[in-house]
Amino acid sequence: MTSAKTRTLLVISAHAGDFVWRAGGAIALAADRGERAKVVCLSFGERGESAKAWRAGRTLDEIKAIRREEAQNAAATLGAEIEFFDAGDYPLVESPELVDRLVRVYRELEPDVVLTHPPADPYNGDHPAAARMALQARVLAQAAGYDAPGEPLGAPPVFFFEPHQPEQCDFKPDVLLDITPAFDRKRKAMECLPAQQHMWDYYTDLAKRRGVQLRRNAGPNLGLPHYTMGEAYMRLYPQVTDVLA
Numbered sequence: 200m201t202s203a204k205t206r207t208l209l210v211i212s213a214h215a216g217d218f219v220w221r222a223g224g225a226i227a228l229a230a231d232r233g234e235r236a237k238v239v240c241l242s243f244g245e246r247g248e249s250a251k252a253w254r255a256g257r258t259l260d261e262i263k264a265i266r267r268e269e270a271q272n273a274a275a276t277l278g279a280e281i282e283f284f285d286a287g288d289y290p291l292v293e294s295p296e297l298v299d300r301l302v303r304v305y306r307e308l309e310p311d312v313v314l315t316h317p318p319a320d321p322y323n324g325d326h327p328a329a330a331r332m333a334l335q336a337r338v339l340a341q342a343a344g345y346d347a348p349g350e351p352l353g354a355p356p357v358f359f360f361e362p363h364q365p366e367q368c369d370f371k372p373d374v375l376l377d378i379t380p381a382f383d384r385k386r387k388a389m390e391c392l393p394a395q396q397h398m399w400d401y402y403t404d405l406a407k408r409r410g411v412q413l414r415r416n417a418g419p420n421l422g423l424p425h426y427t428m429g430e431a432y433m434r435l436y437p438q439v440t441d442v443l444a
């Protein structure tokens with residue numbers, strides 16, 4: 200008797216905090232459903248997203264250790280595994296070796312869903328670099344002749360999570376995910392990242408706004424107060440369905 204494979208979510212994040220602010224709700228919801236959720240952090244965000252630690256006089260190695268521990272705590276809070284590639288940030292340099300490592304992750308995990316950064320971000324070159332490598336690795340993992348262990352990958356849908364300045368990144372939500380039941384854990388995961396404390400309330404407020412928009416798109420808009428928290432995503436590939444809904 201064969202049992203159905205556990206559904207798996209793969210999140211590819213340039214820096215240690217990105218997956219928390221932008222996809223923490225989706226990760227916690229997947230874990231709640233008993234799915235396997237895995238985060239690959241290409242770097243710790245040690246140079247570009249750790250200003251507080253630099254100003255406190257920490258060394259590069261200390262900052263990497265701090266950010267690693269914070270991200271591990273955040274991932275555990277959300278119910279996800281986490282793997283660090285320690286590829287460096289500012290800049291995160293794209294390489295065939297990093298793409299190959301990602302191919303191996305795809306082949307091993309056989310994800311049902313992939314989350315990563317959108318491919319444009321004029322404020323942060325590491326985010327598009329992570330997205331390009333995530334997408335290239337997905338395509339290579341699909342190739343029967345690509346030399347990596349495992350079977351060729353299927354076609355897991357790719358969702359881009361919301362960047363910090365969505366308009367400048369050509370980000371227009373076409374999926375609004377209701378993360379209300381998971382928001383408390385997302386907030387706790389955010390609070391595992393004191394290096395970026397200024398983001399906690401910002402991403403709480405964003406979840407409220409996306410929650411209001413979610414309800415506006417979900418049914419009768421009576422203008423009554425409600426508590427709904429949301430995360431916004433964009434799909435890269437068409438939705439495949441036999442029923443329009």
Ligand SMILES: [Zn+2]
Pocket residue numbers: 213214217244248323326
């Ligand atoms: Zn980042």
